[in-house]
Amino acid sequence: MVLDEPKKIEFMKRRRLLFTGIVQGVGFRPFIYRLAVRHGLTGFVQNRPDGVIAEVEGTEEVINAFIEAVPAGLPPMADLSSLSGSDVPLCGDNEFRIIASGKEGFPEVHIAPDIATCPECLAELFQKQDRRYRYPFINCTNCGPRLTIIHDIPYDRVNTSMSCFPMCPACLAEYSDPGNRRFHAEPNACPVCGPKLTLLNGRGEVVTAHDPLEQANKILRHGFILAVKGLGGFHLAVDAANDEAVQRLRRKKYREEKPLALMVRDLPAALSLADLNETEQELLLSPRRPIVLARKKTGKTILSPSIAPGMPDVGVMLPYTPLHHLLLKDHFPALVMTSGNQTDEPICIGNREAIERLHGIADFFLVNNRDILVRCDDSIATVVRGKTSIMRRSRGYVPKPLLLENHYPPVLALGPQMKSTLCILKGNLAFLSPHIGDLETPQARDFFHETLAVMKRITECHPQILACDLHPGYYATQAAQQMEEAANGEIILLPVQHHHAHIVSCMAENRLTGDVIGLAMDGTGYGTDGHIWGGEFLVANETTFTRIGHLKEFSLPGGEKAIRDPWRIAVSLLREAYGPSWIGIAEKLQLIPDGTHAEIIERMIVHGVNTPPTSSLGRIFDGVSVILGRRRHVTFEGQAAMELEGAARKGSEELLPYNILEENVLQLDLGPVIRTLAEKKIHGSLSEPLIFSFHETLAKAFAEMAVTIRKRTGLNRVVLSGGCFQNKILLEGTIQELEIAGFDVFSHSIVPTNDGGIALGQAICAASLRERKL
Ligand code: ZN
Ligand code: ZN
Ligand code: FE
Numbered sequence: 001m002v003l004d005e006p007k008k009i010e011f012m013k014r015r016r017l018l019f020t021g022i023v024q025g026v027g028f029r030p031f032i033y034r035l036a037v038r039h040g041l042t043g044f045v046q047n048r049p050d051g052v053i054a055e056v057e058g059t060e061e062v063i064n065a066f067i068e069a070v071p072a073g074l075p076p077m078a079d080l081s082s083l084s085g086s087d088v089p090l091c092g093d094n095e096f097r098i099i100a101s102g103k104e105g106f107p108e109v110h111i112a113p114d115i116a117t118c119p120e121c122l123a124e125l126f127q128k129q130d131r132r133y134r135y136p137f138i139n140c141t142n143c144g145p146r147l148t149i150i151h152d153i154p155y156d157r158v159n160t161s162m163s164c165f166p167m168c169p170a171c172l173a174e175y176s177d178p179g180n181r182r183f184h185a186e187p188n189a190c191p192v193c194g195p196k197l198t199l200l201n202g203r204g205e206v207v208t209a210h211d212p213l214e215q216a217n218k219i220l221r222h223g224f225i226l227a228v229k230g231l232g233g234f235h236l237a238v239d240a241a242n243d244e245a246v247q248r249l250r251r252k253k254y255r256e257e258k259p260l261a262l263m264v265r266d267l268p269a270a271l272s273l274a275d276l277n278e279t280e281q282e283l284l285l286s287p288r289r290p291i292v293l294a295r296k297k298t299g300k301t302i303l304s305p306s307i308a309p310g311m312p313d314v315g316v317m318l319p320y321t322p323l324h325h326l327l328l329k330d331h332f333p334a335l336v337m338t339s340g341n342q343t344d345e346p347i348c349i350g351n352r353e354a355i356e357r358l359h360g361i362a363d364f365f366l367v368n369n370r371d372i373l374v375r376c377d378d379s380i381a382t383v384v385r386g387k388t389s390i391m392r393r394s395r396g397y398v399p400k401p402l403l404l405e406n407h408y409p410p411v412l413a414l415g416p417q418m419k420s421t422l423c424i425l426k427g428n429l430a431f432l433s434p435h436i437g438d439l440e441t442p443q444a445r446d447f448f449h450e451t452l453a454v455m456k457r458i459t460e461c462h463p464q465i466l467a468c469d470l471h472p473g474y475y476a477t478q479a480a481q482q483m484e485e486a487a488n489g490e491i492i493l494l495p496v497q498h499h500h501a502h503i504v505s506c507m508a509e510n511r512l513t514g515d516v517i518g519l520a521m522d523g524t525g526y527g528t529d530g531h532i533w534g535g536e537f538l539v540a541n542e543t544t545f546t547r548i549g550h551l552k553e554f555s556l557p558g559g560e561k562a563i564r565d566p567w568r569i570a571v572s573l574l575r576e577a578y579g580p581s582w583i584g585i586a587e588k589l590q591l592i593p594d595g596t597h598a599e600i601i602e603r604m605i606v607h608g609v610n611t612p613p614t615s616s617l618g619r620i621f622d623g624v625s626v627i628l629g630r631r632r633h634v635t636f637e638g639q640a641a642m643e644l645e646g647a648a649r650k651g652s653e654e655l656l657p658y659n660i661l662e663e664n665v666l667q668l669d670l671g672p673v674i675r676t677l678a679e680k681k682i683h684g685s686l687s688e689p690l691i692f693s694f695h696e697t698l699a700k701a702f703a704e705m706a707v708t709i710r711k712r713t714g715l716n717r718v719v720l721s722g723g724c725f726q727n728k729i730l731l732e733g734t735i736q737e738l739e740i741a742g743f744d745v746f747s748h749s750i751v752p753t754n755d756g757g758i759a760l761g762q763a764i765c766a767a768s769l770r771e772r773k774l
Contacts, residue, residue: 011059014043016088017067020051021081022110022400024155027141028052028078029098030183035073039066042093047101057093076142076287077112081403098178101154111147111155111458113396114231114376116289116320118143120181125322126329131170136213136323137195137370141185143287147399147434148232149187151373153458157186161371168193195370197323202363204355213323216366217331225249227340227354227362231321232376232395232434233347234340234354236362237263239332243304246336250306252361254343256635259308261291261315261378263337265328270316273301273334279383288396289320290379302333312646317378320396323366339377344440346447349375357443374454375447376434384728385735387749391726392756393421394435399458401429402750402760405511409770410463412456413763414476416498416525416755417469418637420444422451423759424459425767430508430760431459432751439475448476466493467766469501469758471526494766498525499536500545501761502721506753507542508764510719510746515541517548517706517715517743519734522722523618523637532556534616534722537666537705539713542768548709549666552576555611556619557604566640567591567632568601569623574678575605577671588682591626617698617724620670624694627677628687638723644691645727651689653680656697666708668701692729699733703741710743720747723754 019028024047032045032054039062043055056063067085074080117125121138124130132138139145152159167175171190174182182188189195199212209215219226223245226237236253238245240262250256264270270284274294284292296314308314317337319325328335339347340358348354349372354365380392390397404425411425415436422433433451437444456462464487468480477495484493496504502525503518518538527533528547535551554576562568570591574582583598592598604611621641626632630647634640656676659669673694680690706718718738725731731747738745751757 012057012090013060013063014055014057014088014090015063015085017054017056017083017085018048018051019054019080019083022077022079022112023052024110026077026112027075027181027183027185030141030178030180031073031075031078032070033096033098033178035066035069036096039069041066042096043091044093044097044099046099055088055091056096057090076118077115077146079400110401111150111153111399113288113398113400114145114148115143115287115396116318117322117325118287121322122325125325132190134213134326135191135194136197136321136326136368137187137189138322139185139187139189140181141183142181144185144187145231147458148372148374148376148395149370150458153460155186160186161373162187162189165189165194165370195368197366197368200355200365200367202359202365204352204365207364212366213326216364217327219364220327220335221331223248224363225252225361227348227358227365228323228327228337229351229354229365229367229372230323231372232374232378233349233372234358235337236340236358237327238336240304240307240334240336241302241332243306246304246306249336249338249361253338255338257309257639258636259311259313259315260336260338261317262303262307262334263317263319263324263328264334265332266318269333270318273297273303274314274316277383279386279388283381283383283388284316284318288379289317290381290390290396291315291317293380293382293391307336310643310646313382315380344438345443346437347375347377374434375450377437379435382728384731384747389749389753391752391754392419392435393432393750393752397750398434399431399455401431402509404428404430404508404764405513408764408767409465410461411465411467411763411767411770412452412463413467413759413766414480415469415759415762417471417474417476419752419755420448420476421756421759422448422455423763424455424461424463425763426459426461430763431455432760435756445475448479464491465766465770466491467762468493468495469526469762470495470497470528492770494769496762496765497528497545498522498758499533499538499722500540501758501765502753503538503540503545503719503761504542504764505751505757505761506719506721506746506748507540508760509748509751512717512719512746513542515539515713515715516717516719516746517709517713518545518719518721519702519706520722521617521720521724521730523616523724524614532612532614532616534614534618535620535668536615537668537709539709539715540719542764543772547665548712549668549705550615551617551620552661552667552669552671553613553615555605555608556614557601557611559610559612562619563622563634563637565633566622567593567626569619570626571598571601572605572611573620573623573627573674575602577674577678585678585682589627589629589678591632593632617722621724621727624674624677627674628681628690630687641724641727645695645729647688648692648695648729649688650692651686653685653689653693655700656693658697658701660701660704660708662708666705668705670701673697695727695729696733698730699737702734703737703743706738706743707741716743718743718745720745721753721757725753
């Protein structure tokens with residue numbers, strides 16, 4: 001038929017386009033279909049092993065307009081990493097079609113993260129005439145569960161926990177219509193054919209209710225604790241305005257002081273509880289829906305004072321499933337929504353599992369019959385210098401891969417002990433696992449192995465190169481050794497030093513290669529000399545590092561015990577700063593709890609009994625907090641440091657003195673800082689301005705150290721990593737001082753600066769070691 005219009009053919013073109021990235025299972029093909037039809041183009045679109053391919057035929061001008069419109073109109077869950085095109089011979093199609101996928105494998109198909117209910121679904125949810133009115137599982141290709149319902153790839157309904165819900169004719173019609181928002185939406189469902197809610201009492205018996213949701217609301221209004229099955233696991237929910245209920249939840253969960261996350265109805269509700277700048281509001285509203293840590297509003301709020309006692313910040317998120325919207329609408333401005341687990345255990349996902357493990361905590365359970373297949377905690381993020389900074393990368397972000405600067409051989413990194421995550425490297429992509437947590441309990445260790453299996457399955461990668469921490473006592477290190485032994489020489493295991501891994505993880509996300517100055521400011525990490533490191537100045541690249549400097553070591557009386565009893569650290573810092581006369585100072589500062597004898601600690605330190613040496617900045621924060629009259633005991637690691645940051649106030653105090661000892665290895669001696677703080681405190685100075693100068697002094701000292709290192713090495717790029725840089729005042733101050741000194745400064749954004757980023761660094765170190773056969 002085109003033969004009738006020879007003139008037009010001259011101007012016609014056919015272009016083949018290859019889209020890669022997260023382009024499958026995210027409504028990408030229907031999007032291309034609709035866009036092509038709107039532009040009057042003919043041709044086809046199809047899923048291929050290497051991405052999505054489209055051939056479009058039309059005039060050059062229209063084809064270009066079509067290509068230009070792609071990035072701006074992308075479905076919310078899609079992420080285009082590349083688009084390439086080439087001209088191909090004309091075919092003379094007379095329509096645009098979606099062609100079924102080939103049967104071949106899908107090695108480069110990326111599973112999308114779970115995404116919050118989209119505005120269109122939300123409108124339907126509250127639309128009385130809609131067939132999904134108040135249906136808690138409404139979703140479409142632009143929103144809903146993904147990773148958490150998948151047990152295998154490719155991402156098709158049969159490989160998800162929706163496989164046991166055959167679609168009704170109405171749902172199937174939507175699913176099969178390329179023009180429909182639910183075309184190939186694998187979790188598509190409605191009240192007729194989809195999952196249903198059930199309310200159970202504390203013993204797991206069904207509570208007969210005409211409307212389980214209404215009943216659940218009533219339960220929360222009466223101050224009960226409700227376990228709610230969400231997207232990646234259960235939450236424990238209580239009314240955030242009901243102090244008695246919040247305190248009861250804390251008692252039952254043995255969570256004395258750790259801050260509790262809140263879910264608020266909408267942005268105005270969030271603004272009534274926290275001071276949120278524009279970037280923080282955007283982060284809160286983003287379809288990834290992390291918990292956003294932001295400054296608590298001062299003055300009166302409706303919140304229970306037990307939500308985040310002593311903390312300057314509060315963690316807030318918006319509803320991200322239809323069920324959350326239904327629970328909060330018209331009822332509560334805010335609900336406490338804390339992970340449904342016992343302390344140090346992973347979040348519950350199964351109905352029976354939740355009833356067993358949350359027995360005695362939850363009064364009621366709001367469950368459903370759609371299985372959660374991958375455990376995924378809420379992500380936590382904050383904003384630093386106008387940039388997102390992720391502190392826990394899990395639901396909404398995982399398993400989206402990170403694009404790396406180089407291609408690497410496949411590597412599996414098993415991560416650290418605390419805030420554990422895993423990482424698989426594949427080509428130029430790094431896949432970080434959901435947050436696993438601290439590998440201290442059998443349940444957490446089971447979760448570690450469960451996650452390992454999931455990651456291998458969804459990346460279709462079974463690496464023969466393993467990376468782990470240097471610490472021989474870490475569970476992940478031992479697991480790595482067992483895997484190596486069991487593989488009879490098939491697997492190579494490469495241990496990576498903790499702070500080297502920190503720096504390389506930050507290099508990776510900033511796509512840096514080659515030598516850099518790395519400042520790893522951290523809690524605890526095993527050093528190559530067997531000491532506890534944590535205030536490290538490295539000259540590092542992806543393969544090796546030199547410890548060019550560190551904080552002057554001090555001892556940790558009582559070892560690990562010192563983390564919970566920071567007064568022990570304060571004592572040790574004073575001992576280091578004053579020598580034997582420290583006892584008088586400690587008495588004036590009232591540091592030592594009744595019943596403890598200073599002389600015993602003095603002897604412990606002098607004789608080195610259970611007092612391992614450390615250069616940890618995290619521990620210095622703990623000690624300084626006590627010296628400045630704050631808490632002598634903490635209930636979780638980092639508590640003292642977080643409170644210290646919150647208490648800092650700009651004042652008239654100047655910088656505190658410190659020393660840089662220029663020996664072969666540089667040492668930053670904070671002894672003079674400690675002496676000044678102690679004496680000012682004894683003479684009645686206010687703590688808050690002192691805390692602020694302490695932060696500023698550290699930033700100045702870090703920059704001076706970096707300048708000294710630059711003189712020795714000529715390097716001008718500084719990379720910041722480690723848990724201490726979660727402290728915004730320290731991070732912002734350090735960046736500022738380094739920039740004033742003329743450095744190019746790099747910090748974390750999409751990978752946690754804490755140990756949640758370690759696996760990424762381990763993986764890259766091991767891969768590059770292997771490539772250079774070192
Ligand atoms: Zn939707
Ligand atoms: Zn249906
Ligand atoms: Fe660390």
